[in-house]
Every structure is written in structure tokens, then in C-alpha cells.
Amino acid sequence: MQTTINSVTADSAGKRIKVVYTNAKELPLAAVPSAKAFYKETKRGGSLDSKKFSTKKGKHTLYVSTKGALHMVNLEITGVRGVKTLSYTRLVKPGTFTNTRTVSGAEAVAGAISVHVPGAVLTFVPQTRIIRFAGAALLGWTVASEVKSALTGSGGKCPKLSKGQVIRSSVTWSQRGESVSTARTFQVWHSAKDRNAGKAAACTVKSTFSYR
CATH class of the missing domain: 2.60.40 (Immunoglobulin-like)
Known part of the structure; x- marks a missing residue:
């Protein structure tokens, strides 16, 4: 050769x-x-x-x-x-990236939020427990429109979106061999007061996806 x-x-x-x-x-x-x-x-x-x-x-x-x-x-x-x-x-950019935001009145009416974190535009609908990738064409690669999610939290349900809730999103990118994986987590608190007081999130939704 x-x-x-x-x-x-x-x-x-x-x-x-x-x-x-x-x-x-x-x-x-x-x-x-x-x-x-x-x-x-x-x-x-x-x-x-x-x-x-x-x-x-x-x-x-x-x-x-x-x-x-x-x-x-x-x-x-x-x-x-x-x-x-x-x-x-x-x-080309491994690591964990987080975003914390307070739900606005308009988002509460829409029933979903879009969160921009490095490498992903995520749409989260708490009641359906689904995390979706938005703007796949913009990101430049093909991904599943939704992935299997595992839910933990009180009563096994996420609360309906309402103004003043705090939502924290986290995306972790890692590589093993030729496979790149991303793990996503959304946590929902009823209010900033609850989160600041150290109370457990009302619900946590997790999902993973591998790109080969």
C-alpha cells in the first residue's frame, strides 16, 4: 500500500x-x-x-x-x-451542556418549549414525556424525530406546562469507537422557589441516542 x-x-x-x-x-x-x-x-x-x-x-x-x-x-x-x-x-465537541429557563406564558399556552443547547435544538412536551429534535436539516444530520424516553418522578407523570415553572435541560456528547452518543435529560420544577430550596424535581425525563 x-x-x-x-x-x-x-x-x-x-x-x-x-x-x-x-x-x-x-x-x-x-x-x-x-x-x-x-x-x-x-x-x-x-x-x-x-x-x-x-x-x-x-x-x-x-x-x-x-x-x-x-x-x-x-x-x-x-x-x-x-x-x-x-x-x-x-x-468535535464532547462534554455536557446545560440550559436552565423559566417557562413563559406563551410557552405554557403552547404546551411545549424549545431549548437551544450546543449541538441540538430540543422540543420538550412534559405531558407526553417526549423529547424531540427540531431543525434536523439546520443541524446538518439526520436524527430520529423522537426517541424512547424513560420517566422518573412523583406519580410517574410530568406536570402540565405552566408559567413560572423552571426547566433544566442537559445534553452530554461522548464517543466510543466510531459511535457517537448523546444523552439528554429534562427536569421540571414547579417554581424557582422550589428549585432554589433544593426540592426534588417534579419529574425527570431521560433519553439516549446513538449515531453510527
């Missing part, structure tokens, strides 16, 4: 993917591989960035920008002689 891929890693701080590879010998221009980064699970709008490999013999490092991607990207390497397209999924 003329080119060997040594490693493909995400550089969260630099908003880029680092590719380390080795050319066994100098390559002709017509046989130079390339790497392209796409939004996870879709190529809508083209690639985020594209870079050509070096023609020179030896070990090299190449950086592909992931600027514009919220959390996950697919990296495709093409042109490696004797190998089909190589595809990698990388998490």
Missing part, C-alpha cells in the same frame, strides 16, 4: 480533524489521496473542508477544518490505492 493512515483524531480547540499518514514512496500527482469533512450523515451543502495529501515520501500530518459543525462530522478519505473510500465519524 502506497499510503497508510496512522490516525484520525478530533482537535476540539482548533475546530479541525488531524490526519496522520505515511507515504511509502513519492506519489504521482494523479494518485494523491484527499480528505473531506462533512456534516454527520448527510452531505447537504457540500463539504466543510477538503485537503489533498502530500506527494512526498514519509510521515505527514494534515488538518481538515470542521468549522461550522456543531458536534459530529464524517471524514472521508479517497484515492488511497487499493482501498475503497475510508470513512470516519468524529466528535
Whole structure:
């Protein structure tokens, strides 16, 4: 094999993917591989960035920008002689992200809230106990419209949305191998007074989803 891929890693701080590879010998221009980064699970709008490999013999490092991607990207390497397209999924922004808000009168009337956290726009309907991804096209990848949720809380029910309730959302992104997972949790308190006093949430809804 003329080119060997040594490693493909995400550089969260630099908003880029680092590719380390080795050319066994100098390559002709017509046989130079390339790497392209796409939004996870879709190529809508083209690639985020594209870079050509070096023609020179030896070990090299190449950086592909992931600027514009919220959390996950697919990296495709093409042109490696004797190998089909190589595809990698990388998490470019791991960690836990939280958002706490007070329900407004308009949201109480609508019966649902939309919460913006890094990497997700979530719609939560407490009475149905469903967490939905909104704006999947905007995020750039295909996700399930809803996922199986597990409910805990007093009486096994979430209260109807009402003005003044406090809702805390938390999204955790992690990666194992080529699989990226996200765990989401919503907690509902009847009021800011209850939450500030350290009372248990009226209900907690949790869900998980894996992207492969």
C-alpha cells in the first residue's frame, strides 16, 4: 500500500480533524489521496473542508477544518490505492451542556418549549414525556424525530406546562469507537422557589441516542 493512515483524531480547540499518514514512496500527482469533512450523515451543502495529501515520501500530518459543525462530522478519505473510500465519524465537541429557563406564558399556552443547547435544538412536551429534535436539516444530520424516553418522578407523570415553572435541560456528547452518543435529560420544577430550596424535581425525563 502506497499510503497508510496512522490516525484520525478530533482537535476540539482548533475546530479541525488531524490526519496522520505515511507515504511509502513519492506519489504521482494523479494518485494523491484527499480528505473531506462533512456534516454527520448527510452531505447537504457540500463539504466543510477538503485537503489533498502530500506527494512526498514519509510521515505527514494534515488538518481538515470542521468549522461550522456543531458536534459530529464524517471524514472521508479517497484515492488511497487499493482501498475503497475510508470513512470516519468524529466528535468535535464532547462534554455536557446545560440550559436552565423559566417557562413563559406563551410557552405554557403552547404546551411545549424549545431549548437551544450546543449541538441540538430540543422540543420538550412534559405531558407526553417526549423529547424531540427540531431543525434536523439546520443541524446538518439526520436524527430520529423522537426517541424512547424513560420517566422518573412523583406519580410517574410530568406536570402540565405552566408559567413560572423552571426547566433544566442537559445534553452530554461522548464517543466510543466510531459511535457517537448523546444523552439528554429534562427536569421540571414547579417554581424557582422550589428549585432554589433544593426540592426534588417534579419529574425527570431521560433519553439516549446513538449515531453510527
